[in-house]
Amino acid sequence: MSCFKVIEGGLLSLIQDNGRFGLCHKGLTQSGSMDEYAYRVANNLLGNPHNTNCIEITLGGLKLECDDACTISVCGANAKFTINNQTADIWRTHNLHQGDILEFKFATSGVRVYLCVKGGFNIPQELGSCATTIKEGIGGLNGKSLQKGDIINFFPHAIQKEHRLHKADFIPQYTQNLKLRVILGYQDGYFDPDEVEKFFSQTYTISSENNRMGYKLKSDPIHCKIDGIISEGISFGAIQIPKDGQPIILLKDRQTIGGYPKIGSVLPIDCFKLAQMRMGNHVTFEPISIDLAQEKMKLFYESLGY
């Protein structure tokens, strides 16, 4: 059978794709790959269509046995990756044989690794997407992370004869410091100019509260003139400032509506980089205009052939 058998599920390994769209009004989150850069490059290396599903491996620990010859690609965090105990490079394709064992050790820099297979995994979409959302129990394999004993089918295919690797110049370095570009908007008028200036001048530390839903930061609190707002829709990258003044950047598994004031939103390209950062890393903010931000996003997707 053309499949992978899960020998070890790892810390949090999830079937993901572009995400689930058009159901936010029912309270369903968007979900999808946290770092779209690594995910899309991994699919491009295999010539897969853009929404092809993948396994998003958080930090490592995933061990798989391959049951049929296939071509895979691996991109993202620097986790030691082995095929039959031999170290293998990432940001490139590999051909596998029946019985090969893949293993992802703990990442030394970055957080999320993307494993794609040529033609994608044979997993039915649920409500329009394969994306796994654990809190909703939707998508992937029964709405759960990969567990020992799971079988992940893929479509049988001829292996890709030529190996493809991502250009070295374009392989990101996952640093411990990152500048996040912010589009002001929403309730920014509820923050005094002094508070906005403080927001853009101080360095934040990523707290232990960071996951697929959002990243909570720590620094001197930012004060908002109002206590709360009437609950309203929340965008990807929105920066909420709750009463404790510590910003939360909302990511793929965010709640659909919420009631905290927002100072602005982080450019998605920078959210993808943020998704590769971990507790104790540092971020700063700088403003970007809506026009430039929209141009940057279009260039990002065009450069990936989207």
Added chain:
Amino acid sequence: MIEYKIASVDSIIVYFADHISRDNVDLVQSNYIHIKNLKHEGLIDIIPSYTSILFHYDLRIFDFKSIVAFLQEHIALDRRMDKEEGRLIEIPIYYDESVGFDLAHVAKEANLSIQEVIAIHSSCEYLVYSIGFLPGFAYLGEVDKRIATPRLTSPRSKIPRGSLGIADNQSAIYPVQSPGGWNIVGRTYQDMFDKKIDGFSYLNVGDRVKFLPIDKDEFLKNGGVI
């Protein structure tokens, strides 16, 4: 006073009003349904709430200037749905302290008996104002002033599926087990979110809801779990 504001690189939020009222929800819903029915390929997700609608748009089709122009053309302050009322849905509730952990607290705050709290809560008709927070989590208003009770100071880490809560003048049922800070007064056996339900969510914005008190036998007989 319609306001168009940047929400993110590819989303815009439109504010219709500055306070929650049935009229304002009606106005938001009328415009939401109108725009949703246009089925414009440049609109990816549309999230209506109490006084606003968030539009997530496709940057390959719209930029900020053109999305504002598009919405201005289609949004109207005088747009009102035909006054066809939403469905009236009765939801059976087992109001009891064994599943309604905060019944006594709500009664004490209101200076009423538990029986009076149940009688008041189940005699109102509620309107579904918004859906969010969790799949199928419907915000229902408005709870009678006499029993409106603020959220718990410290949220519970686990609220069982089907729990009915009160937070200020709103009520809601938790479709799945979740953390939460609402005052829990009862529980239903009804599935509020299920992939098998047409539209996935048992309740939709605009529906009218009445709670029907049931006894323990009926609750258990229909699959309720204590």
